[in-house]
Amino acid sequence: MALTLLLLALAIFLVAGVPISFALLSASVLTLVYLDIAPVIAVQQLAAGINVFSLMAIPFFIFAGDLMYRSGIAEKLLQVADAALGRLQGGLGQVDVGASMLFGAVSGSSIASVSALGSSLMPAMQEKGYDKDYAVNVTCCAAILGVIIPPSHNMIIYAASSGLGISIGDLFLAGIFPGIIAGIALAITAWIIARKRNYPKGVFPGWPAFLKASIIALPGLFTAVIIVVGILGGVFTPTESSAVAIVYTLIVAAFVYRTLTPTTFALACRGAVQTTAIVMMIIGSAAVFGWLLALLHAPTQLAQLVMSISDNPTLVMLMVILVLLILGTFMDMAPLIIITTPIFLPMMMELGVDPVHFGIVLILTLGIGLVTPPVGSVLFVGAAIGDIKIEETVKTIWPFYLALIAALLLTAYIPSLTLFLPSVFQ
Amino acid sequence: MFESIAETISKLSFLLSRLCLWISSIGIVAITAIIFWQVIARYIFNASPSWSEQLALYLLVWTVLFAAAAGVREQFHIHITVFQNGLNKTRLPTIIFTHLVTASAGLTLAIYGTKLVSRLWQYPIPSLGLPRGSAFLPLPLAGALICFFAIEHIIANSRNEKVIPAWR
């Protein structure tokens, strides 16, 4: 009854057009009152949901990306990319897939990746004639691959929740092939859509011009180098790298390109706090909502339903994926890994599924949940930065969903895709 | 009489929205500086300050909540308009309903946030020395603003007017 109230209220508020964050919050408060639980929890969990150190990367990367865009650094980077891949139709789409995957992989955070690339790349792509929805869809879907391409803190959470002592090294290796396959699937989809929409095909400007553009873009390019080398080399954590990126961008904009003015800085601040507020309010409200879902045993109930239906391994795997996709639609990733791993893993192991293999399937599935509404934090960040309505992105995002789901099914039903690399390195 | 009250409200809300922008902008710059300092401190003094992470998180709640409150006035929060747009006669009541829901969410934050702040004021946040209750202070403040801004929209809508954006 309480669960029905919670979901129904949310649906009504969303359809009426209440902002997503306040719809989540109000539905939760109503349910708390119904359950006779102190509504003070809503306030407390809202703050707790925002108060997460790793989430700090969101405002930082949004800020850094916005600065890069407004100071022209992003534009210069894009010129290089355009020159390199310009002859391919929709070449910037391919650049976007590659950059988002790489960034998501290194930072370990899909939201951080969308924040950084979205606020620098998306506006620049629009100026080159690409549609808003295309830029948002490509960036968001590619960014979530960071959850399975190592390093990934989600795998550490999974290993800890399994209670089996699964090696994190094995999980890291197992995520590589599925990540690459999903990346290729997205790249192909991006190319097909680019052809259909007749996106511009650049002209290769010749080597001297290409070289010149590259040299001009070098200080901007170095931002990526600092982040990648800094994180992998142990100089700073991914969250810290985002703050370093802002300061470095400020220095480059002020002293190298001399494009930093008080106005650009103020505009970047405004852009950053606006996007941050949109996203973090949803994340905070989703924490309240997730608190109630957990209290009402929504994940467990769904899992029990699956287990009661069939014991055919192929079918069970499919149903588990479905349940995770549904849950991933409403709740965020880390709490879902913690809740669902002890429910599903023993069952899958009984059916002969390797825990490393299942871990990758689980994490990839939940990762897809990050780009599906009503609660898809990565998609929200993308839409907020891309300045586009959620319903507009969802209208054209389905080919990318299909690509991701195809990669997911391959990963689920061909165990060697995940288990081959760990076996080689053993 | 009613005219002048509405005018005063809209002037006041314009200023409050601008104030929110300032608070949040200063907040994000401060947070960046703190975390950057944390990295530098670790390499120069070979030690991380114990307060930096906590202080940054503390300020993040202020930054987010005040910008989020202004977002109600400036209407930049993500919402689904596709069904709203399909309505004809009931469109205005639906829009007013959405503002009512938002206002009540703000009111909840204001009332229960105040409870949280006052109950937890006596306990310190260990690494900062600030009252734990103050970590929740932006919630009732922003909650009251959210409620106020939503009511302003209800008034404007029922008078067939628009709220003039302050974040330009």
Place this chain on the structure above:
Amino acid sequence: NSNQPALIAADALSADYPTVAALTFMTDRLREKTDGRIKTEIYSGAQLGAERDTLEISMFGGIDFNRVNLAPLNPIAKSTIVPSLPFVFRSIPHMRAAMDGAPGQKILASLAEHDLIGLCFYDSGARSFYNTIKPIRTPDDLKGMKIRVQNSNLYVAMVEALGANATPMSFSEVYQSLVQGVIDGAENNWPSYENTRHFEAARYYSLTQHLMTPEILVMSARRWKMMSDNDRELVMESARESVPFMRQIWDARVNSAMEVVKKSGVEIIETIDKDPFIKCMQPVYDRFLTPNLRELMEEIQDMESADV
């Protein structure tokens, strides 16, 4: 009356952890004793929030039973600082005797003014240092190392008093930071060292056993006030009965973790002279102990019979 909604119990650790087993045991006993009248639903794995959050929710009566570490209670009830201090206890049996005895009762009783009812203490083992560089035998070996600590002034002060560089960091970033060298080491008990797979990355484990801080089970005063005297006694009884049960599975858990870690070839430094470490702790005691708290600490340290 048997239709009344189940009470809510929260534990931030995962479902297979000994504290959750103890909580399950305790609430099962309570249900049996009341013929099914008082039922409890257990939410493990931080489903209802991190420890500081669930504790605050409990103070407001939103959660009925809450198992937490003492760290989040330190700023709320000062007496909990004493068992959280380094080298307060000589051994695990000493810790158990102190927490079962008068000092433990004093601490439990001190929670009432904060809208919490202290029920009992559970084991959390002994925390020791592990690192990626070399065996640690004396405080000198720690000098200059970057050691991750829980984000609390107390632990920062402790690690700095030993001459190392304290790096407060959230738990989820530790594994990656060990691998990539942002930090050189951290500290934890056997089960956590094993369960988090930190032993894969940090190959030296030195049994300094500097902290033996117990876990605690609390109840919301709101629910407590709604109960009859008889029910309150049954709650207390069930909590007391869960303690020996918890210790038994805790010891088994420590042993199995030890086995896994040893089998992986980690270098374990077993014999450590604790005296030089204890000597370094004076500034920490001076900073965190008020006269009242010092009295409590001396009461604990004067307990003699408990030594093995």
